[in-house]
Amino acid sequence: MLRWIVWRDLMLAWRRRSDILSTVFFFVIVVSLFPLGIGPETQLLRSIAPGVVWVAALLASMLSLGRLFANDYQDGTLEQLLLTPQPLYLVVLGKVLAHWIIAEIPLVLIAPLVGVQFDLSRETLWILFVSLLLGTPVLSLIGSVGAALTLGLRGGGVLISILILPLYIPALIFGAGAVEASIIGISPAANIYLLGAFAIVSLIFSPFATAAALRISLE
């Protein structure tokens, strides 16, 4: 059942490829603006790199979260999904998984490439990749709660940012902290573990919250 939902969302995304590309381009452009604006001061660039890449990833996922349920809501397929004989938890999990594959994986893959602009070493780029790989599921999972709560509201796009960005702060601190640690030459393991723990907690709890929010939004 889960695979049908994931497959459906992946196919829909494939038919509207421009949506995926716009998120990736946004991420690349935002990250690239900093080295261009600051100039070739490698020391400064290296120290701001973790924060810049992570914040850009948060903002880029804001762009795609609005669409997570909105399209299905508009054409009535979300109602149908709620009325299927399977736990809503699974439906939400499938949609979040698809969102992660569609909107977050491309960012994770391209992050080491744009990180080169900040004069990061190879190990640091690797840590950047790992921290994003662990942290982006959190963005999709917690973001889905906001997407469900703001469903059908006018100006939902701004509201979702206000609601969700504060909840991303732990992921941002641990994710950027891991990269920071790698830059100054200490072990990033502690930050990575905490990030992983945060990902597991949000994997367990946020689909419930999203499911409840969806029921409220559709009443």
Add this chain to the structure above:
Amino acid sequence: MQLTGPNGSGKTSLLRILCGLLAPAEGKVCWQGADIRSLGEDYYTAVSYLGHRPGIKDELSALENLRISNALNGIEVSKAAASDALVRMGLKGRESLPARFLSEGQRRRAGLARLLLCNTRLWLLDEVLTSLDKSAVGLVRSLIEEHLNRGGIAIVATHQELELSAGVTKRLELTT
């Protein structure tokens, strides 16, 4: 059962309460003696709901729409069976066209094709006759009649007269 009444009299709200999308202000909805809130997902193995919006994805073809929505309802249908259903709904030759190229009535027909393949007992149909032509209305009527003859229940909210011949049909008229 046919639900009639002027605009805003609560036909859609009643159907949404019956399918559990909306919580009733008071009282409860029971299916075979049990509250649908406690039945949860089990209830939905017995119910098909078609709302105002046909529930069709623009990017997918009618065939893909039909197969996916059935699979999500726990019934995996073969390509052949799905296209048979679409042919019966008068969409021959349009099965593989993305749904955004279909007309409003054709999209509705594609949505209705789901009823052909589901094996639910209770159908909740909300204004399904909107933007359908005469032959499609006849098709819907025969679909509902077949369903009733199999022992199914259908609750249909509509402005138009359905004139079902099979068995007993009740009318519930809502007023504002």
